[in-house]
Amino acid sequence: MKKEYETVIGLEVHVELATKTKIFCGCSTEFGAKPNTHTCPVCTGMPGSLPVLNKKVVEYVMSVGLAANCGINQFCKFDRKNYFYPDLPKAYQVSQLSLPIARNGAVPIKTGKTIRIHELHMEEDAGKLVHDPWLDQTRADYNRCGVPLIEIVTEPDFRSGEEVIAYLEKLRSTLQYLGVSDCKMQEGSLRCDVNLSVRPAGSQDLGTRTEMKNLNSFKAIARAIQGERERQIDLLEAGKEVIQETRR
Numbered sequence: 601m602k603k604e605y606e607t608v609i610g611l612e613v614h615v616e617l618a619t620k621t622k623i624f625c626g627c628s629t630e631f632g633a634k635p636n637t638h639t640c641p642v643c644t645g646m647p648g649s650l651p652v653l654n655k656k657v658v659e660y661v662m663s664v665g666l667a668a669n670c671g672i673n674q675f676c677k678f679d680r681k682n683y684f685y686p687d688l689p690k691a692y693q694v695s696q697l698s699l700p701i702a703r704n705g706a707v708p709i710k711t712g713k714t715i716r717i718h719e720l721h722m723e724e725d726a727g728k729l730v731h732d733p734w735l736d737q738t739r740a741d742y743n744r745c746g747v748p749l750i751e752i753v754t755e756p757d758f759r760s761g762e763e764v765i766a767y768l769e770k771l772r773s774t775l776q777y778l779g780v781s782d783c784k785m786q787e788g789s790l791r792c793d794v795n796l797s798v799r800p801a802g803s804q805d806l807g808t809r810t811e812m813k814n815l816n817s818f819k820a821i822a823r824a825i826q827g828e829r830e831r832q833i834d835l836l837e838a839g840k841e842v843i844q845e846t847r848r
Contacts, residue, residue, distance in 0.1 A: 605799065605800060607796065608759065608806060610758070612795070614790075618780060619656045627746065635730075635741040639745065643746030644742055645690030651694070664752070665701065668702075668717050673703065679698065681723075689742060695721065695722075695751075702717075704718075704719075707767065708770075709767050710769075713763060714757075715763075723751055725744050726744065768790075768821070772790060792816070792821055794828075796811075796832070808841070812847050
């Protein structure tokens with residue numbers, strides 16, 4: 601007889617802000633422009649270039665923090681998150697690791713539950729890789745580099761896909777009401793990373809989690825949660841271990 605299992609889920613939601621210019625330079629954030637036309641020495645990280653923070657980004661992020669019942673920190677700072685990938689010409693992303701702008705929020709959802717917000721921070725988006733199977737080539741479009749993002753990180757408070765979708769619907773309507781983002785998932789304005797683990801029902805210990813990155817539709821998120829839950833349960837029932845990893 602199969603054990604009963606509980607799903608434990610936390611989310612990292614990335615939201616592109618509706619500013620006219622990027623977070624550290626004056627390049628346009630307009631979607632759909634010809635590749636590599638909205639770039640400059642700052643957003644491509646050329647030596648000697650000087651980033652200057654966009655005031656409107658800070659105002660937008662603070663309004664979201666207040667709407668999510670967060671505490672706004674009086675002092676915050678940016679950090680360099682180093683990784684080497686073709687869509688990141690600087691080989692680092694400017695983000696907020698140790699001192700984010702807002703922490704400890706709470707968002708009530710229609711199921712009657714309240715989702716705790718761990719933190720909310722500012723960062724810059726990376727570029728976009730376009731894979732062409734006909735030419736067997738991958739090309740880089742750096743227009744998106746430096747587009748301002750909010751990352752909203754929850755505590756692992758979700759227990760079902762239904763709760764996740766209810767939270768995302770509430771978050772999307774709040775962001776659109778505030779006017780800080782159009783939240784067009786098909787254009788990448790709202791993207792979600794899902795961290796999921798399972799544990800025996802009644803247990804207080806967290807299982808080994810996996811991460812599913814950059815999901816950009818509610819249907820894809822619901823399907824990913826269901827599929828990953830079933831995969832992890834099947835592994836545990838077979839006496840195998842869940843490996844912590846990032847999964848497509």
